Amino acid sequence: MNPELTLPHDGHVPEFSARPVWCGRDSTVIGAVRIGAQAWLGDAAVIRADGQPVILGDRFWLGHRSTVHIATFGQGTTCGDRVTVGRNSVLHACTLGSDVVVEDDVVILDEASVGDGAIIEAGATVFPRAELAGGFAYAGSPARAVRPVGQGEVAERAERLREGGTEGIGPEAEPVSDLDPDVFIARTARLRGRVGLGAGASVLFCCALEAEAGPIVIGADTNIQDNTVIRTRGEGVIIGRDTTVAHNVRIGDCRIGARSLIGIGATVAPGTLIADDVMLAAGSTTDPGQILASGHLWGGRPARILAPLDAERRTMMLRIVEGYRQHGRAYRKAQDGLTAG
Known part of the structure; x- marks a missing residue:
């Protein structure tokens, strides 16, 4: 197999x-x-x-x-x-x-x-x-x-x-077609309900975006990395442009600003408001209704301010966004090649 x-x-x-x-x-x-x-x-x-x-x-x-x-x-x-x-x-x-x-x-x-x-x-x-x-x-x-x-x-x-761990993850929604030529949706990603993707956005492998109630709106050039799960049960999820949502993140109804980074394995609780230009460290969690102010590295369980978002971190965040633009183009080409074959 x-x-x-x-x-x-x-x-x-x-x-x-x-x-x-x-x-x-x-x-x-x-x-x-x-x-x-x-x-x-x-x-x-x-x-x-x-x-x-x-x-x-x-x-x-x-x-x-x-x-x-x-x-x-x-x-x-x-x-x-x-x-x-x-x-x-x-x-x-x-x-x-x-x-x-x-x-x-x-x-x-x-x-x-x-x-x-x-x-x-x-x-x-x-x-x-x-x-x-x-x-x-x-x-x-x-x-x-x-x-x-x-x-x-x-x-x-x-x-x-x-x-x-032998019991599987159970049935999920059928994958949706990737209609916008500037968007990449992995063949193994599962999207259901009202999901909007800005130009250049990418949804990578095995992500699950489930708009059960409110919509999920992903900004331009934002990347949603492998095995992230976004699920709405209320007002919905809005994520700004040029933002990175790393591997295996869990997101409920919330707002995430532009040019931010949500680290690997983080959990964003319902009602969270994350401003523009925020880094949330890997493995961190937010409390329901928590507000993460702009210009800081946040981390912990629950998240608290750890440090200013300095020039080095901002440069790294922009580099990741540009890298995933390139990944999206490369994966789209490879995935289209499978379909053509």
Whole structure:
């Protein structure tokens, strides 16, 4: 069984040392990816190597709606053998050893490393450049060692995670056609209801935009990255132009301004108002009705002001938006090539 969608990127095609044991619905593998034997990919699992390589060892297990990505101009992602990743987790430009268990709703960020035989407990965030030694369980945000673990417990937790994660994510809406030539909608993205997309916007792989009540309006050149879920049950969601919504974000009815960045694995609660020029750090949450003022880096659970939004951060945010404009054009071409073939 092969992934539902595989795409080349910049001349690189995904490589599998053997046919995966299982590939769920909408599972997606892109670019310079090498995957070992006996891989298991859940529903809406995304592995995307569009700038640096992703190298995954034997018996890699990726749960439903989890994402593996890279830092385009910086670092790839590498995992040893027998790595188990739960649901709705993100491995981003990091290095994991062998026999590592990453539970549900975990975010592991750029240049972090995790040693052999470690457990990252549910909901944890591993901060950039963190070095987590093997043989410990880690929890919290930032993730910290809470106790030593033996190989027997690691194997038991991995087995429990795999057994509990075999049930899929269930039926979703049918994908919609991408009618605007300046918009990219991934074939494995699911949009339902009143969804409006500005010119140059992109909705990447396995996203779910569900306008159950109010509309979802995405501004021009804004990118919605893999496995993000936006769902309205009230007034709707409006996101301004030139904004990045990173992987595996959860968004309820809210307003998000222009030129902002919502970090990996963040949760934006209903009623939140995020002003223009805001960065919300990875793994953060907002409280219902919270207002995030312009010109700041916000982070934490719930989010609070951490630092001014300096020139370096603003430049980085603009670079991401421009990079995703280019990704959108490249993915559209590759996806259209599949249709033509």
